[in-house]
Amino acid sequence: MLIDARKLDDDSVLQGDICIVGAGAAGISIALDWLHNSTNIILLESGGFDYSPDVQALNDGQTTGQKYYPLQSSRLRQFGGTTAFWAGMCTQLDEIDFKTRDWVADSGWAFSKSELASFYARANEILNIMGEQKLHHYIDSKYASRSINSNKVWNKLWQHSNARFGRDYRQEIVKAKNITLVTHASVVNIECNSSISKVVSLETKNHSGKTHKVTSKKFILAAGAIQNARLLLASRSQAKNGIGNDFDLVGRYFMEHLEVDSSELWLSKPFDASLYTRQESRLIASAEIAIQEKIQKQYQILNGTVSLTPLNYARLVKPRIQTWRDKDPRKAMRTMLSDWSAASRIVNAKDTSPLNAYQLSTRLEQAPNRNSRIQLLNDKDSLGLAKVKLHWQLTELEKKSLRAIQMIVAEYFGEMNLGRVKLSPFLTSDSSANDFGDLSGGWHHMGTTKMNQDKTKGVVDTNCKVHGIADLYIAGSSCFPTSGSANPTLTLIALSLRLSDHLKRDLSV
Ligand SMILES: Cc1cc2nc3c(=O)[nH]c(=O)nc-3n(C[C@H](O)[C@H](O)[C@H](O)COP(=O)(O)OP(=O)(O)OC[C@H]3O[C@@H](n4cnc5c(N)ncnc54)[C@H](O)[C@@H]3O)c2cc1C
Numbered sequence: 016m017l018i019d020a021r022k023l024d025d026d027s028v029l030q031g032d033i034c035i036v037g038a039g040a041a042g043i044s045i046a047l048d049w050l051h052n053s054t055n056i057i058l059l060e061s062g063g064f065d066y067s068p069d070v071q072a073l074n075d076g077q078t079t080g081q082k083y084y085p086l087q088s089s090r091l092r093q094f095g096g097t098t099a100f101w102a103g104m105c106t107q108l109d110e111i112d113f114k115t116r117d118w119v120a121d122s123g124w125a126f127s128k129s130e131l132a133s134f135y136a137r138a139n140e141i142l143n144i145m146g147e148q149k150l151h152h153y154i155d156s157k158y159a160s161r162s163i164n165s166n167k168v169w170n171k172l173w174q175h176s177n178a179r180f181g182r183d184y185r186q187e188i189v190k191a192k193n194i195t196l197v198t199h200a201s202v203v204n205i206e207c208n209s210s211i212s213k214v215v216s217l218e219t220k221n222h223s224g225k226t227h228k229v230t231s232k233k234f235i236l237a238a239g240a241i242q243n244a245r246l247l248l249a250s251r252s253q254a255k256n257g258i259g260n261d262f263d264l265v266g267r268y269f270m271e272h273l274e275v276d277s278s279e280l281w282l283s284k285p286f287d288a289s290l291y292t293r294q295e296s297r298l299i300a301s302a303e304i305a306i307q308e309k310i311q312k313q314y315q316i317l318n319g320t321v322s323l324t325p326l327n328y329a330r331l332v333k334p335r336i337q338t339w340r341d342k343d344p345r346k347a348m349r350t351m352l353s354d355w356s357a358a359s360r361i362v363n364a365k366d367t368s369p370l371n372a373y374q375l376s377t378r379l380e381q382a383p384n385r386n387s388r389i390q391l392l393n394d395k396d397s398l399g400l401a402k403v404k405l406h407w408q409l410t411e412l413e414k415k416s417l418r419a420i421q422m423i424v425a426e427y428f429g430e431m432n433l434g435r436v437k438l439s440p441f442l443t444s445d446s447s448a449n450d451f452g453d454l455s456g457g458w459h460h461m462g463t464t465k466m467n468q469d470k471t472k473g474v475v476d477t478n479c480k481v482h483g484i485a486d487l488y489i490a491g492s493s494c495f496p497t498s499g500s501a502n503p504t505l506t507l508i509a510l511s512l513r514l515s516d517h518l519k520r521d522l523s524v
Contacts, residue, residue: 017189019063020200021223029197031057033518034217034231036202036246038188039096040504041490041511042237043180044141046194048515050187054524056194057229059219061201061238062093064181066345069222073201073396075342076241076403080387081454082336083271083407088344089458090239094198095181097239097458098504100344103176105144105505107135111308111318112380112499118315119412121268121383122497125468125477134509134516141508142176143183145300150174154300158290163304168427170290171305171320171501200227202238203400205250205258205487213485220398233486233518237511240269240460240493244389245403247464247474247481259464259481262471266389268462269405270498273379273413275454276334277421277442279326280373282434288373291323303378304424314423316416318500319379321424327367329374331358334453375436377420378457380500382412389463407456411448418442459503464493479514490514 018029033049035042038060046058062070070093076086083089091097108128115123139146145153150172163170188196197219204218216228236243244266248257257265290302303320311318338354341347361367381387387408391401418438425436441452467473470482479494481487490511492503499506518524 016195018197020197020221025225028228029057031055031231033233034229035235035237037238038094040098040180041507043184044508044511045515046188050191058196059200060094060198063198064094066093079406081407081409084339085342087342088347098180104173104502105176106173106501108499108501108506112497119382124496131509134512137512138505138508142178144174144176167307167310167423168304169307170302172302174300201398203398207253211254214487235488235490237490240463241389243489243493244463248391249401259474264474266463267385268383268465269387269389270381270461271456272459273454274457275377275452276374277377277439278375279437280375280434282371286433288323306420306423314419316419317380319377319420320500321375321377323373326370326372326374328358328362331361335455377417378500379417380498382410383497384408384410414448461492461495461498461503464489465496466494478517488514
């Protein structure tokens, strides 16, 4: 069923069994998991089916620290969420990403990767990508050899998903008898009982000036890592620091993936790089050069991978942090894509001679860091909700890891007599610790409501339930304790499906 909240009577109250806030990758994946049973799901979405500047402006905020994209254009507010814009690059986290590493403070998940295996399989179906086994067969059949492999480095395989949740799942969600999708319903407050141990209702507002309430047995925030933290922090009429924030953890540990051009590889003999260059293989699958677990441990570094781009093309493309500057995500996307296609045109017209060389770019895990965080501003959005400030802060560990990963890959190419690697100036030994070159983020927002069974160390427990609140859950990458270097959407869907299974057991469905 579909309701446009702007057409509902003012002060109406909607009642469900499970109320999900946000119809993006996480929220829709959970809703799909409850299709056609007797549980009454209310799916609240801030936007409608199309882009709306007024609704998109609700994402506006400030950024400080490491240079970042405008917050307004780094997430989409409409049914389907940011998947309307995402690049669809998918790969799983590695086993090491779940482990406690004594050289990475606050690392370690409450469970190992095997806990997510069955949920990754279900997430593959939602994203319409192959399982691991099929993917390996595909790569073996298409590429003669996976040439890069040693005791230091290995091939990490990626797939490209064409999923657009707004386009692919709209009909299924709207037609489901047990699901009520409410568009133009922006949650602005979480109201709890007097002991702040249970949610009583959520308050929603929209631009027609109406306010509504939703009551439910269970509530799930699936609004993205920045908005999940914002909603908890902004619900402070009963708890002065916000809901679930007794230990000052909400909004902290914001993580992104660092994506940065780091060096040049000049080949001395022929090397088939087609598996590693996204331009050629991104439509279905590709690989990046990953660092073996024992080498990460030996060098005490974060997880990261390296991809290759033909240097004559790479030299023509501007860093994304320079082209994605507009607050309107459609314009930011257009500027970035037109920069890429201008470079392709020049290369395809053979205006630049092909070089026997590649740009090596690193995709790096960010270390959990309390001071990298979301906070509320005094300034309010058009629905009266406090805007946020993102302070994106990196540490020396990221810098050390970037340099070490490039050195390890350089050693590999040197030992194989394939060529020589020239580090970018920002990675040479006399560069400053804060110099990260032309660093761009992957638009991956993680942390901010981190998972830990200990309520003094995490906002949610291992079932993604907010500590101390009996019926409030969080879905998405805000729950990640560490980020690994893999793009987050596949894993956040797997984690959301794990939460969904937990609720089925809890509600005896
Ligand atoms: C340009 C770009 C490229 C990307 N490429 C990749 C990639 O290749 N691989 C990858 O893994 N990830 C990629 N990402 C990130 C990916 O889009 C996100 O990880 C994913 O969409 C997060 O899913 P989500 O459901 O948590 O949030 P979203 O998809 O952002 O959905 C959140 C939903 O909540 C709604 N909402 C927000 N606040 C409220 C509120 N108060 N009340 C009600 N509803 C609310 C929003 O309108 C939205 O529909 C990319 C992102 C961008 C911008």
